[in-house]
Amino acid sequence: MGFLDGKVGVVTGAAQGLGTAYARALASEGADVAICDVKPEVSAVADEIAATTGRTVRAYPCDVSQAEAVRGFADAVLRDFGGVDVVVMNAAIYGSTPLDLSREEALSEYQRFMDTNVRSVYLLERALAPSLVEREGDIVVISTDHVLPPVQPGGTRGGPGSDLYDASKWVLNGYIQAWAMGFAANGQNVRVNGLGMGATDTPMLRGVFPGGDPPEDVVAGWMTPAQQAQLLLDLLQDGRTGDLIASEPGHPVELPPRSDLGQPVSNMPHEQFHHGLMGLEPAIWENPT
Numbered sequence: 001m002g003f004l005d006g007k008v009g010v011v012t013g014a015a016q017g018l019g020t021a022y023a024r025a026l027a028s029e030g031a032d033v034a035i036c037d038v039k040p041e042v043s044a045v046a047d048e049i050a051a052t053t054g055r056t057v058r059a060y061p062c063d064v065s066q067a068e069a070v071r072g073f074a075d076a077v078l079r080d081f082g083g084v085d086v087v088v089m090n091a092a093i094y095g096s097t098p099l100d101l102s103r104e105e106a107l108s109e110y111q112r113f114m115d116t117n118v119r120s121v122y123l124l125e126r127a128l129a130p131s132l133v134e135r136e137g138d139i140v141v142i143s144t145d146h147v148l149p150p151v152q153p154g155g156t157r158g159g160p161g162s163d164l165y166d167a168s169k170w171v172l173n174g175y176i177q178a179w180a181m182g183f184a185a186n187g188q189n190v191r192v193n194g195l196g197m198g199a200t201d202t203p204m205l206r207g208v209f210p211g212g213d214p215p216e217d218v219v220a221g222w223m224t225p226a227q228q229a230q231l232l233l234d235l236l237q238d239g240r241t242g243d244l245i246a247s248e249p250g251h252p253v254e255l256p257p258r259s260d261l262g263q264p265v266s267n268m269p270h271e272q273f274h275h276g277l278m279g280l281e282p283a284i285w286e287n288p289t
């Protein structure tokens with residue numbers, strides 16, 4: 001079967017896009033999988049993956065921005081599957097948050113982004129950590145290339161209008177680093193890594209274009225969810241911890257060498273990747289010589 005035979009995977013936000021691809025990849029390697037989403041389509045996704053892989057795949061309606069719903073999801077998964085081995089924290093919202101929002105709108109948007117993209121990850125980790133420790137599992141946090149060093153000095157990979165989305169993903173770096181170090185310091189073999197991809201063809205990215213219909217030549221330059229799912233499988237077999245693994249269109253989507261430092265690593269050539277933060281020198285993410 002596969003290298004995940006007998007394991008249990010969890011993927012949040014799996015009704016479409018990357019989450020569906022991650023869930024399918026875990027099941028195709030032999031894992032039973034629990035998936036959740038706010039969208040009811042998640043049930044059909046579970047049925048389809050179960051039918052094509054022969055694994056047990058269960059869908060749970062869950063709004064991860066709600067603390068009690070996250071707890072309920074985690075409890076249901078532990079009850080139904082007996083434990084977890086791989087948790088992919090994938091569910092998130094994207095959108096622009098213009099500077100001219102009213103104060104009321106700004107507060108509401110702040111809460112929405114932080115509850116969905118940040119607090120949910122924290123709460124799910126807290127709920128599933130005991131099982132992950134017992135079964136020596138993996139946490140994979142889905143980030144974005146917006147938090148990586150800019151492509152050009154003086155440039156940025158973040159969006160000029162997406163302060164809350166970008167800020168929410170920066171917070172995840174704190175989780176990845178602290179959890180990776182914390183489990184290791186306790187002698188607990190739970191690996192924690194992030195995947196921070198550039199443009200990948202999903203409903204989220206298509207939705208940025210008018211009518212959700214990007215030009216074909218633009219889409220042709222994007223990475224695919226299947227490529228990202230393979231990267232997840234490669235990561236799970238690699239055994240590293242603490243890395244934020246970047247992948248950019250136009251380069252092979254493959255696992256870069258380990259940093260051994262718990263730092264961002266990329267599929268881009270080293271000289272294109274390590275410009276430092278926001279174009280400032282010296283490069284704070286430069287590997288030591």
Ligand SMILES: NC(=O)c1ccc[n+]([C@@H]2O[C@H](COP(=O)([O-])OP(=O)(O)OC[C@H]3O[C@@H](n4cnc5c(N)ncnc54)[C@H](O)[C@@H]3O)[C@@H](O)[C@H]2O)c1
Nearest residue numbers: 013015017018037038063064065092144199200202203204
């Ligand atoms: N597509 C890209 O180019 C890209 C680039 C960088 C990072 N990402 C990240 O990849 C992950 C997946 O993105 P995608 O492109 O597949 O997006 P998507 O919008 O196509 O899918 C996200 C899924 O999460 C679900 N979701 C949203 N809010 C939820 C909530 N409160 N509770 C439960 N489920 C919820 C949505 O219903 C949807 O099914 C996200 O973390 C995103 O930030 C995507």
